Amino acid sequence: MSGRISDSTVRRLSLYLRMLRDLERAGVELVSSAELAERAGATSAQVRKDLSLFGSFGKRGRGYLVGPLSDTLEEILGLDHAWKVALVGVGKIGSALLGYRDLSPRGFDVVAAFDVDPSKIGERVFGLSVRSLDELGETVSARGVEIGIVATPPQVAEDVARDLARAGVGAILNFAPVELGSVDGVPVRTVDIVLELEGLSYVLAAARRGAERSREGA
Amino acid sequence: MSGRISDSTVRRLSLYLRMLRDLERAGVELVSSAELAERAGATSAQVRKDLSLFGSFGKRGRGYLVGPLSDTLEEILGLDHAWKVALVGVGKIGSALLGYRDLSPRGFDVVAAFDVDPSKIGERVFGLSVRSLDELGETVSARGVEIGIVATPPQVAEDVARDLARAGVGAILNFAPVELGSVDGVPVRTVDIVLELEGLSYVLAAARRGAERSREGA
């Protein structure tokens, strides 16, 4: 079983799980790899391969049992219990995240929020009172926070990430537009909105260049 | 030159461009692939390979000229002019995006915002007045909007994406937690925060399992 699992496989597992939950809610009991593949934007072989990296969960000739597979994926993804999350940086994105209702039902409980701005400290944002950045280490350790979210300006993102790592966080989600790779051995995933837009810009520009070239009759 | 360029290459090009702009501001004139690689979390060979897909921009024995390479990358990525963007869904994430100051200096001008909620229509959010979704097609076509952002609940995301595509948008950035692949031939990139958190959850869970296994002495 399970050797080194690629990031893209993990992404797809999340997508499969989402679909399985929908199917479960709809009362469907059995699903084939082809059906799962369809909505996740993958192929049936891919679905089977992804799942087979962790074990044999299907019934030959029939498909997969929705409930049990759903449970198995939750366990594999570590979603069978809630994670404690701390947010650093209560600016626009930070506040939006605090107000985002889908986090805790999905197993991510934001239990603390930090900022440097004195005018924000003590304020309640969506029911959570903002603490001073100075308390970060202490609070994170004391409450056993497992995941940190960095929503600060890029200049301080790396320092904040390091503080979170030192305080004992095991993984970091970074919204600042800087590549952090991993800090002090703690894995970081970066969500970089401008980078995504630039990716789309490339596609548009490339299409435009292609259109011109064919107009020229190359 | 330029055949089919992978997504990961385009991502890295954006990162290189960012660094080049920093270096330019700092007055640096020449940079080696190794230096570029370092901060972008890549290898020097990767940098050279990525760039060579588009042409030969370096000077053997010296490195790359910061200014010219920066301009070239801007052109390749289509960032040598501003793109017109429309936002659909002025909820928490949508408003945060409207307030995000880094968009227009990076060449993405949000020129229209839409929502279904009558209490929001007509309101001004960060200087932009929210329009009814009914006006989407008309406004997007009339203003020549090129990129659409979907920040709606997942249930309507696909419909909204299709409306944007039909109105003539050439690319879509989706924040709703649904895989859209591409709609009516228009490329879609999805930013899925819960998916990213679940990816981190997997890493934490896997690490935990690993720790247990070694404690058991397997």
Add this chain to the structure above:
DNA sequence: TGCTGTGAATAGATTCACAGCT
């Protein structure tokens, strides 16, 4: 018969390693 599970084949991305300029 129908669909899983999986080795084998293929495609794709990254890294190596070195010839070729400056």
Add this chain to the structure above:
DNA sequence: AGCTGTGAATCTATTCACAGCA
């Protein structure tokens, strides 16, 4: 001497194709 540009080698991910079971 130093660093680019790039074919060749390697490593990783995806797809094929079919034996094996229900």
